[in-house]
Amino acid sequence: MTVTPGWYMTLAAVLFAIGLLGILVRRNALIMFMCVELMLNAVNLTFVAAGRALGLIDGQVSVFFVLVVAAAEVVIGLAIIVAVFRQRSSASVDELSGLSG
Amino acid sequence: MMTLAQLGSDVSWMAIAPELVLALGAALVLLIDVQFKPKTGGSLAWTTGFVLAAAFGFALAQWLRLADIPISERFPFGRMVIVDGTGLLARFVLLVVTGLAVATGWRLFERLGRRRAEALALILLSAAGFQLMAVSVHLVMMFMGLEVGSIALYVLAGITRERADSDEAAMKYFLLGSVASAVFIYGVALTFAGTGSLNILEQNQFLTQNILLAPGVLLVGLALCIIGLTFKVSAAPFHAWAPDVYQGAPAGLVGYMAAAAKVGAFIALWRLVDLGFPTMRASWAPVVAGIAALSMVVGAVLAAVQSDVRRMLAYSGVAHAGFILTGLLSGIDGIRGVWFYLAVYTLQLVGAFGVVAAVTGASTSRSAISDFAGLGRRQPVLAVVFSTLLLGMAGLPLTSGFIAKFGVFQDAWQAGFEWLVIVAVLASVIAFFFYLRVIVTMFMEEPSGDDHASVGVVARWVLALVAIVTVVLGILPAPLLELAGDAVAR
Numbered sequence: 001m002t003v004t005p006g007w008y009m010t011l012a013a014v015l016f017a018i019g020l021l022g023i024l025v026r027r028n029a030l031i032m033f034m035c036v037e038l039m040l041n042a043v044n045l046t047f048v049a050a051g052r053a054l055g056l057i058d059g060q061v062s063v064f065f066v067l068v069v070a071a072a073e074v075v076i077g078l079a080i081i082v083a084v085f086r087q088r089s090s091a092s093v094d095e096l097s098g099l100s101g
Numbered sequence: 102m103m104t105l106a107q108l109g110s111d112v113s114w115m116a117i118a119p120e121l122v123l124a125l126g127a128a129l130v131l132l133i134d135v136q137f138k139p140k141t142g143g144s145l146a147w148t149t150g151f152v153l154a155a156a157f158g159f160a161l162a163q164w165l166r167l168a169d170i171p172i173s174e175r176f177p178f179g180r181m182v183i184v185d186g187t188g189l190l191a192r193f194v195l196l197v198v199t200g201l202a203v204a205t206g207w208r209l210f211e212r213l214g215r216r217r218a219e220a221l222a223l224i225l226l227s228a229a230g231f232q233l234m235a236v237s238v239h240l241v242m243m244f245m246g247l248e249v250g251s252i253a254l255y256v257l258a259g260i261t262r263e264r265a266d267s268d269e270a271a272m273k274y275f276l277l278g279s280v281a282s283a284v285f286i287y288g289v290a291l292t293f294a295g296t297g298s299l300n301i302l303e304q305n306q307f308l309t310q311n312i313l314l315a316p317g318v319l320l321v322g323l324a325l326c327i328i329g330l331t332f333k334v335s336a337a338p339f340h341a342w343a344p345d346v347y348q349g350a351p352a353g354l355v356g357y358m359a360a361a362a363k364v365g366a367f368i369a370l371w372r373l374v375d376l377g378f379p380t381m382r383a384s385w386a387p388v389v390a391g392i393a394a395l396s397m398v399v400g401a402v403l404a405a406v407q408s409d410v411r412r413m414l415a416y417s418g419v420a421h422a423g424f425i426l427t428g429l430l431s432g433i434d435g436i437r438g439v440w441f442y443l444a445v446y447t448l449q450l451v452g453a454f455g456v457v458a459a460v461t462g463a464s465t466s467r468s469a470i471s472d473f474a475g476l477g478r479r480q481p482v483l484a485v486v487f488s489t490l491l492l493g494m495a496g497l498p499l500t501s502g503f504i505a506k507f508g509v510f511q512d513a514w515q516a517g518f519e520w521l522v523i524v525a526v527l528a529s530v531i532a533f534f535f536y537l538r539v540i541v542t543m544f545m546e547e548p549s550g551d552d553h554a555s556v557g558v559v560a561r562w563v564l565a566l567v568a569i570v571t572v573v574l575g576i577l578p579a580p581l582l583e584l585a586g587d588a589v590a591r
Contacts, residue, residue: 049294
């Protein structure tokens with residue numbers, strides 16, 4: 001059996017679903033953040049697999065853009081998490097209940 | 102296959118001049134701050150104003166010679182960017198909204214101290230991002246614009262980081278926003294897999310020339326793209342972040358945050374569904390109509406039970422997102438109504454948050470409706486301005502909000518979404534109730550407690566101007582409507 005790009009896209013879909021599920025069930029901001037990264041990497045895998053299957057370079061090139069965006073999100077996200085941690089000594093999103101109504 | 106030389110000839114700096122000016126302006130603001138360490142914000146305010154005016158000038162210059170630009174020069178940068186009236190109108194709205202937000206929220210920038218340069222630079226950068234989003238016809242390019250805009254907004258939400266509420270707002274916005282971005286880009290990847298192109302126009306070409314036997318991947322991709330973008334405009338059921346972020350973020354910035362993301366994402370959504378996937382209309386139209394109906398009902402009902410003005414405005418924003426989505430359903434010509442609605446609503450939104458910031462303080466996070474009690478006596482100008490803006494949002498005849506609502510409802514009715522228009526009218530009736538409640542509180546109730554309301558001279562004039570524009574556009578909407586009609590034609 002050969003591993004076709006379709007398998008990679010299926011794997012990517014599974015990874016994306018795991019990431020999304022993690023966002024929904026985990027309560028630690030850092031873990032949730034890692035789940036977002038997992039989703040973005042699933043996107044990268046989809047891009048590469050689709051680009052390979054279609055014989056287009058666009059898929060591989062798009063990955064660079066997604067990577068850069070993910071890096072920028074890490075910078076901002078960790079800064080926000082650190083700021084929250086300093087205020088509350090906890091990175092659990094359950095602590096974030098000051099705003100409601 | 103395009104060679105490098107051909108790519109080079111394709112570069113048209115004029116096409117993205119407003120965005121370049123904004124990005125360079127952001128760098129300039131930071132450099133001025135580092136070099137001269139100004140004690141007050143005056144020089145930075147002037148710089149920001151100048152940058153916005155220059156960007157507006159470039160957009161205007163392009164608008165005036167738009168009819169002369171041949172079709173071959175309409176898609177520079179390897180067909181990533183489109184030069185058209187809609188993109189230019191989106192830029193006009195975004196630049197005006199940015200200027201108004203900085204002017205009305207200036208109290209906040211004064212209080213931010215040395216951090217004000219960062220805040221101004223971030224605002225300029227995010228405006229550049231959302232503008233790029235509105236002029237891109239390439240999905241990865243659209244994603245980049247979305248992210249440049251959104252990431253700056255995450256920081257702005259938490260810029261008063263000493264306040265726990267501000268942190269909380271930033272964290273919620275960031276986590277949910279980055280999930281939405283991931284969903285959007287996954288949708289992009291799947292549409293790429295389905296059509297073999299990332300360019301919206303090429304995708305449309307592919308879909309008109311081929312009959313898809315198994316469009317499953319493509320449909321999932323399109324759905325994910327729509328979900329990602331409707332999240333950014335805070336349409337139900339993806340609105341959960343909006344009330345918390347609007348309440349926790351510094352009041353002087355919320356108006357900008359809400360308005361800019363809406364303009365960028367709605368224009369992008371229009372380009373995606375009406376330029377890229379008109380052939381799959383039967384698949385996406387019911388989904389968009391469902392999101393619109395849910396947004397209108399959820400927004401109007403939940404806004405009615407809020408006791409905090411900012412949360413109320415957030416939920417009313419959800420309802421407005423539903424109204425604008427109604428306009429998107431009427432095909433490619435619907436952009437006229439959508440643009441008009443976006444223009445008048447974002448103006449009212451920035452004005453309304455300007456008033457909230459003046460009444461409850463630019464960096465606080467509590468703005469109970471009871472704080473507005475007796476405002477008619479304490480600050481008559483502010484109270485009248487706020488009433489006008491709220492009535493405009495409610496869509497009272499003789500305000501711009503009425504013309505905007507009428508426009509999108511008419512378009513949707515003609516497109517065959519009669520049931521949606523009926524839902525929309527009912528939601529508008531509910532909406533009247535909660536807008537009127539604030540107005541009654543301002544004029545009928547006695548002031549309670551201390552009076553913190555204070556507003557600068559510039560902010561007062563700007564707010565008054567926004568209110569006047571709201572009324573004038575309600576009585577004489579023709580010029581702006583013609584402008585929007587022109588944009589579609591070009």
